Amino acid sequence: MSMNSNEVRCLIAGGAGCLGTNLARRLLDQGAHVDVVDNLSTGRQANVDRLSRHPNFDFIKMDVADPAICRRLQRRRYSHVYNLACPTGVPNIKRLGEQMLMASSAGTLNLLKIARRCKAKYLFASTAEAYGDPDVFPQPETYVGRVDPVGPRSPYEEGKRFGEALTRFWGGKYGLEVRIVRIFNTYGPAMSPRDQRVIPQMLTRLIAGQPVPIYGDGTQTRSFLHVDDLVNGLLTVIEKGDSGEVYNVGGDQQITVRDLFTTVKKATGLAGEAVFRDHFIEDHRGRWPDTTKLRALGWRPSISLEAGIRESYQDLLRSLGVKPACPAFLAHGKTDRAPVQGDAPQLA
Numbered sequence: 001m002s003m004n005s006n007e008v009r010c011l012i013a014g015g016a017g018c019l020g021t022n023l024a025r026r027l028l029d030q031g032a033h034v035d036v037v038d039n040l041s042t043g044r045q046a047n048v049d050r051l052s053r054h055p056n057f058d059f060i061k062m063d064v065a066d067p068a069i070c071r072r073l074q075r076r077r078y079s080h081v082y083n084l085a086c087p088t089g090v091p092n093i094k095r096l097g098e099q100m101l102m103a104s105s106a107g108t109l110n111l112l113k114i115a116r117r118c119k120a121k122y123l124f125a126s127t128a129e130a131y132g133d134p135d136v137f138p139q140p141e142t143y144v145g146r147v148d149p150v151g152p153r154s155p156y157e158e159g160k161r162f163g164e165a166l167t168r169f170w171g172g173k174y175g176l177e178v179r180i181v182r183i184f185n186t187y188g189p190a191m192s193p194r195d196q197r198v199i200p201q202m203l204t205r206l207i208a209g210q211p212v213p214i215y216g217d218g219t220q221t222r223s224f225l226h227v228d229d230l231v232n233g234l235l236t237v238i239e240k241g242d243s244g245e246v247y248n249v250g251g252d253q254q255i256t257v258r259d260l261f262t263t264v265k266k267a268t269g270l271a272g273e274a275v276f277r278d279h280f281i282e283d284h285r286g287r288w289p290d291t292t293k294l295r296a297l298g299w300r301p302s303i304s305l306e307a308g309i310r311e312s313y314q315d316l317l318r319s320l321g322v323k324p325a326c327p328a329f330l331a332h333g334k335t336d337r338a339p340v341q342g343d344a345p346q347l348a
Helices: 018-029 045-051 068-072 090-118 154-174 198-207 227-240 257-268 305-319 327-334
Strands: 009-013 033-038 057-061 080-083 121-127 178-183 212-215 246-249 274-277
Touching: 009 018, 009 090, 018 033, 018 045, 018 227, 033 045, 045 057, 068 090, 080 090, 080 227, 090 121, 090 154, 121 154, 121 227, 154 178, 178 227, 198 212, 198 257, 198 305, 212 257, 227 246, 257 305
Parallel strands: 009 033, 009 080, 033 057, 080 121, 121 178, 178 246, 212 274
Antiparallel strands: none
16 A cells, blocks of 8 residues: 555654665655654765655754754654664774663653654664573563673663663553564665674775674674665564564574675675684674564565675665676676565555
8 A cells, every 4th residue: 555645754763874764765665754863973964865855855963862852843743753763883882872872762752752742653773782692592572681781782782771661661651652673783775884883894894905804703693684674674563563562673594703704705706804803892692583573474584695795785885986896796686585575564
């Protein structure tokens, strides 16, 4: 069902990053009006500029932790509020830890107030970091995690855990339709060349002919999901999920960081070496989501890791002003999609 553009107006907080940009583009393509709020601490002006070409798009440069955001947006009537606002990337914790904490606490409260006033559906983007260093594999939503509340990763972990608690509490107290998604490692188009996450780091260093740092021995595992599949997951949750519930959204295949490096080189044809270093922060041994709950809503991932990496590589080349590789090579990557099942519903 297509959107009635007069009825659907979405607020995306943190919408200038990779996830927010791809979500905004999808919603705009479906006919929604989309407002993005972002302070550009890790988001990209280039993403905003591309979205601004759409007549139904509006950008407000602002920090969601500033209570003035409620006054600034008080006359806008939203049907959906997506709270993606928080700096990302473990290397950013030391530099932006306070912003992570404030975005997940004061920012979450401000956005919940907006959703309550508008009677909008509200989605809080949490993280796999909410599980801490898990000792259960895969991690179901019922797992309470193994977290150090004052550890070196706590600004991100505890900020997101607080945001979840506040979202669930407000949903129950005020009768809001709220949903929580715990997002595992995501990658795809619209990543910044300065992104601190593992796949863009590997790609930008290989493109530049620089050694790629791997922290520890590289046997720690992660799972990766292409941003298109993640957007499908978010839209599935907000339209089909139960209010107050938590849903994992992530790739269901574990891969070691060492094997990921090999996969990145194979997918792109780039040559390069890894350098192994002591980790700069306490690391987690593994990440692996149990997505049974989301799959029960009809969601399925459709993009293979190699195909997604090839697409991300081409997009980063364009961002860096480097001539993209052979179009046939990119087209080959696109054929690696699995049959699409359970694509996200369009908002109604």
